[in-house]
Amino acid sequence: MTLSGYEALFFWIFALAAIFAGLLTVMARNAVHSALFLISSLVSVAALFVLARAEFIAGVQILVYVGGVMVLFLFVIMLVNVGAEERGKDEIFNNQRQVAASLIFCLLLVGGVLYSVNKGYRGLQEQHKIAPEAAAAQEANRDQSLPRSATLTSRRTRDSEGLAASLYRYASLPFEIASLLLLVAIIGSVMLARTLRQEASADDVDPEVLKEEMIRDPELAKLEPQSE
Amino acid sequence: MIMLNFVLAFLFQEGARSSAELMRESAAHPDLSKFLVIGALLFIIGVAGVLTRRNIIVIFMSIELILNAANLNFIAFSRYLSTTGGANAVAGQIFTVFVIVVAAAEAAIGLGIVIALYRNKETIWVDEIDLLKW
Numbered sequence: 459m460t461l462s463g464y465e466a467l468f469f470w471i472f473a474l475a476a477i478f479a480g481l482l483t484v485m486a487r488n489a490v491h492s493a494l495f496l497i498s499s500l501v502s503v504a505a506l507f508v509l510a511r512a513e514f515i516a517g518v519q520i521l522v523y524v525g526g527v528m529v530l531f532l533f534v535i536m537l538v539n540v541g542a543e544e545r546g547k548d549e550i551f552n553n554q555r556q557v558a559a560s561l562i563f564c565l566l567l568v569g570g571v572l573y574s575v576n577k578g579y580r581g582l583q584e585q586h587k588i589a590p591e592a593a594a595a596q597e598a599n600r601d602q603s604l605p606r607s608a609t610l611t612s613r614r615t616r617d618s619e620g621l622a623a624s625l626y627r628y629a630s631l632p633f634e635i636a637s638l639l640l641l642v643a644i645i646g647s648v649m650l651a652r653t654l655r656q657e658a659s660a661d662d663v664d665p666e667v668l669k670e671e672m673i674r675d676p677e678l679a680k681l682e683p684q685s686e
Numbered sequence: 687m688i689m690l691n692f693v694l695a696f697l698f699q700e701g702a703r704s705s706a707e708l709m710r711e712s713a714a715h716p717d718l719s720k721f722l723v724i725g726a727l728l729f730i731i732g733v734a735g736v737l738t739r740r741n742i743i744v745i746f747m748s749i750e751l752i753l754n755a756a757n758l759n760f761i762a763f764s765r766y767l768s769t770t771g772g773a774n775a776v777a778g779q780i781f782t783v784f785v786i787v788v789a790a791a792e793a794a795i796g797l798g799i800v801i802a803l804y805r806n807k808e809t810i811w812v813d814e815i816d817l818l819k820w
Contacts, residue, residue, distance in 0.1 A: 459717055459765045462715050466713075466715060466716050469716045473716075473720070476728060483744075484738070492744050496751065499754070503728070507761050515757075515783070519757075519786065523789075527750065531743065537801060538743070549740065551739060561734065561738070564730050564734045564737070568726070568727075571730070572726060575719060575723060575726060579718065593717075600769075621780065624774065624777070624779075624780055632784060636788075643790075643792075643794045646794075647794040647795055650795070
């Protein structure tokens with residue numbers, strides 16, 4: 459795979475955008491700003507997916523991450539109180555020694571990962587040696603062979619077709635298990651986020667705990683379902 | 687200057703003896719290794735966020751960043767295999783779908799835990815959440 463021309467330009471733009479937005483996610487003081495920077499990082503990575511000809515995954519990334527998960531994050535940020543952090547009263551990082559230790563660890567990790575990518579990629583390159591021009595010609599050829607769209611201005615990609623066929627042919631059982639996982643996650647998060655009042659009205663609290671809590675909040679007694 | 691040259695050469699995957707010409711050539715034709723380097727950098731930014739931040743919600747966001755870096759690697763290798771005629775090149779994209787599913791489930795559960803925790807402890811700083819510490 460080799461990108462060239464405008465694709466190379468856009469690759470560098472989106473790659474730098476993803477990395478800077480990622481850095482700002484980690485460094486922003488306000489959690490809402492963090493979430494917004496993470497959204498821009500995810501969108502940039504989605505653009506990189508498009509450049510790698512994974513259009514369906516790019517769409518899923520934007521729909522699920524930006525449309526779903528990040529909205530959830532923003533709601534939770536607004537539910538919990540982060541005022542002190544915004545006003546700059548509280549420290550946003552751990553204490554200095556922990557930060558220094560983890561940064562040293564991260565630098566070692568950078569060195570190790572980049573070294574191994576370098577080493578491994580050179581080995582891979584020797585297996586499939588191809589000049590950049592030849593690779594670009596190959597890619598152009600490949601794009602030319604795609605069917606034209608109805609308006610004749612662009613080409614139709616076969617990406618989602620191939621993905622769907624493979625997904626149902628080779629991974630249909632994992633697909634079903636994933637849907638079960640999502641169901642469990644939905645039920646679990648609903649159970650976790652209930653208030654004591656909601657738990658009491660569903661008769662889901664330990665009687666001893668409920669007795670203690672009733673002393674603090676007499677309203678709870680009314681909510682208890684009459685079983686007999 | 688030599689040091690800088692070396693670092694740049696390291697980033698652009700061309701070895702220490704490469705000239706500026708080779709580097710420009712390599713930057714004009716980003717290939718698999720560039721995707722891998724971007725993925726590695728995003729991963730490490732995520733790890734740094736998990737290790738250094740105090741806000742539990744930002745830690746969750748850093749975990750999303752890590753998972754996304756892994757997705758980028760999967761997609762890059764899937765594309766690489768499809769151009770070199772690998773056996774089942776779409777496998778990387780299938781994996782990415784599952785990673786996204788698991789990330790969504792993890793975010794839902796994790797944020798549910800954050801809300802329950804905030805109700806009971808009135809804090810989102812991870813260094814104040816030490817109930818299980820002895």
